[in-house]
Amino acid sequence: KKFTEGLTKTRTAFVERVEDLIIRRKKIDEEFYEELEEILIGADVGVNTVMKLIDELRVEVRKRRIENADELQPVLSEKLVGLLRSDEDNGLKLAPSGLTVILFVGVNGVGKTTTIGKMAHRFKQEGKKVLLAAGDTFRAGAIEQLEVWGQRVGVDVIKQQAGSDPAAVMYDAVQAAKTRGADILLCDTAGRLQNKVNLMEELNKIYRVIKREVPDAPHEVLLVLDATTGQNALSQAKLFGDKTGLTGLVLTKLDGTAKGGIVIAIRQEVGIPVKFVGLGEKMDDLQEFDSEQFVHALFA
Numbered sequence: 001k002k003f004t005e006g007l008t009k010t011r012t013a014f015v016e017r018v019e020d021l022i023i024r025r026k027k028i029d030e031e032f033y034e035e036l037e038e039i040l041i042g043a044d045v046g047v048n049t050v051m052k053l054i055d056e057l058r059v060e061v062r063k064r065r066i067e068n069a070d071e072l073q074p075v076l077s078e079k080l081v082g083l084l085r086s087d088e089d090n091g092l093k094l095a096p097s098g099l100t101v102i103l104f105v106g107v108n109g110v111g112k113t114t115t116i117g118k119m120a121h122r123f124k125q126e127g128k129k130v131l132l133a134a135g136d137t138f139r140a141g142a143i144e145q146l147e148v149w150g151q152r153v154g155v156d157v158i159k160q161q162a163g164s165d166p167a168a169v170m171y172d173a174v175q176a177a178k179t180r181g182a183d184i185l186l187c188d189t190a191g192r193l194q195n196k197v198n199l200m201e202e203l204n205k206i207y208r209v210i211k212r213e214v215p216d217a218p219h220e221v222l223l224v225l226d227a228t229t230g231q232n233a234l235s236q237a238k239l240f241g242d243k244t245g246l247t248g249l250v251l252t253k254l255d256g257t258a259k260g261g262i263v264i265a266i267r268q269e270v271g272i273p274v275k276f277v278g279l280g281e282k283m284d285d286l287q288e289f290d291s292e293q294f295v296h297a298l299f300a
Ligand code: GDP
Pocket: 106, 107, 108, 109, 110, 111, 112, 113, 114, 115, 191, 252, 253, 254, 255, 256, 277, 278, 279, 280, 281, 285
């Protein structure tokens, strides 16, 4: 139900146009494919992915001897699910016992703090003991903003003063988590892109400090991306890519965009699973990503 509401804009811009095309053209011919291509590209599915998808559709249409456009929709849904599915999907990797550390990376403004707050709420509702680490010591207000979420959700924030070494904050946070017997430590990091080299070095240092204290951590490194920035999100995913040992993506603000097709482009071109999506600004508006549910909600 959440998906269905959150994807309203994408559904209007994408699925309703496909449905209109199907009714209007009736037959599957070259013009049909061309128009479908335009609609998909308009929804930010990404040119390469669209080409691949159209090719696959052509094969399937021939194989199943489909002539009428109205028979195409289930085939299209099936293909979209296929593009989105991945073996590593399905939830977060947690420590089998003891402390789980999850690192959040991403550019300022994408919704990193909000996602950490929502995730804290989620784990807390599952009865887990959660701590937050204020690792963005660079951006003015970042620590306070995390504290606001901490209070809202009812979890503590481990912090130092603004400008301090983020790796030192992480060290403190891991020690605190161990001492207090926390189950989950969610770590915020800086997202300034003005100096990419410095940022990547900082993230690597944080990574190493965490690993030294908890050898199988971080259990997840999640890159947070803003879906409303479309192709920009895609290039951020490529930028962070292998430099930070990413294990998953969180795509925020899907409710605010008609270009939900970006999920498909990112899945195809980056090859890292989308683990969660943000569907609003509230505590409960974080949804575990499921390719079938997603496509189903699009065509609902
Ligand atoms: P950060 O700089 O990456 O930590 O970004 P913030 O967490 O401060 O979020 C930036 C803005 O995006 C805030 O106004 C959030 O309320 C908003 N935001 C975050 N996630 C979502 C989402 O899933 N949907 C919507 N509509 N807004 C969101």
